[in-house]
Amino acid sequence: MSMLDKKVPPLLLAGIAAVGIWAMAAVLPGAHLPAWLRIYGALLIFVSGFLICIAGIIEFRRAKTTVDPRIPETTSSLVTSGIYAKTRNPMYVGFTLFLIAWAMYLTSLWSLIIVVAFVVFLNRFQIKPEEEALEVIFGQEFAAYRYRVRRWI
Numbered sequence: 001m002s003m004l005d006k007k008v009p010p011l012l013l014a015g016i017a018a019v020g021i022w023a024m025a026a027v028l029p030g031a032h033l034p035a036w037l038r039i040y041g042a043l044l045i046f047v048s049g050f051l052i053c054i055a056g057i058i059e060f061r062r063a064k065t066t067v068d069p070r071i072p073e074t075t076s077s078l079v080t081s082g083i084y085a086k087t088r089n090p091m092y093v094g095f096t097l098f099l100i101a102w103a104m105y106l107t108s109l110w111s112l113i114i115v116v117a118f119v120v121f122l123n124r125f126q127i128k129p130e131e132e133a134l135e136v137i138f139g140q141e142f143a144a145y146r147y148r149v150r151r152w153i
Contacts, residue, residue, distance in 0.1 A: 002124075002125060004125045005125055005126075005128075005129040006069070006070045006071075006072075006125070006126060006129050006130070007070070007125070008121075008125065008126075009069070009070060010069055010091070010092060010095060010122060010126055011095070013118065013121065013122070013126075014095040014098060014099060014118065017099050017114050017115070017117070017118040018098070018099060018102055020111075020114045021099060021102050021103050021106065021108060021111040021114050021115075022102075022106065024108055024110050024111045024113075024114060025103070025106035025107070025108035025110075025111055028108065028110045030106065030107035030108050030109070031107045031108075031109050032107070033104075033107050038104060038105060038107055039105070041104055042101040042102070042104040042105035043101070045097050045100055045101035045104060046097065046098060046101035046102075048097055049093070049094040049095070049096070049097025049098045049100075049101065050094065050098075051094075052083060052087075052090045052091075052093050052094040052097065053090065053091050053094030053095070055082060055083035055090055056083050056084070056090035056091045056094070057091070058082065059079050059081060059082040059083060059084055060079055062081075062082075063076075063077045063079045063081075064076065064077070065077050065079060069091075069126060069130060072129075072130045072133040072134055072137075073133050073137070075133075075134065075137060078134065078137075078138045078141055078142055078145060080145050080149070084149070085149060086149065086150075086153070087149065087150060087151070087152060087153050088145070088146065088149050088150065088151050088152075089127060089151060089152060092122055092126075092127070092152070093152055093153055095118075096115060096118065096119060096152075099114070099115045099118060100112070100115055103115060119152075123151075127151065131146065
């Protein structure tokens with residue numbers, strides 16, 4: 001177990017990544033995209049991320065289990081319905097789409113490095129410890145779910 005495991009709330013991490021994307025876009029040259037593509041493309045990606053996040057939250061609320069990813073040990077039920085039948089981490093998929101939309105809006109291809117770093121950090125310090133906790137709580141049920149449904153998409 002690392003001292004960073006489950007310590008940085010994913011929403012805070014996404015905020016830090018968004019600031020990093022903005023900073024990188026300010027100092028490195030951007031791509032030349034038509035304004036309509038930059039704006040509508042970013043909006044479409046952002047809305048997709050928002051809907052995926054909301055779908056995840058709705059399923060957690062229906063199951064009456066915790067949404068706080070820092071304490072997976074308090075999870076009362078394994079949610080496998082709705083969006084969770086397609087991805088084990090819809091909120092993280094949504095956050096990643098937010099960051100991609102932000103980079104697209106700023107026309108910063110270099111910022112995709114930050115998006116990749118965000119995904120790598122989440123996989124190592126958030127998702128892996130969450131999955132270990134869920135395996136302890138739900139055993140074979142979680143193992144079967146993990147086999148059946150992809151981590152991301």
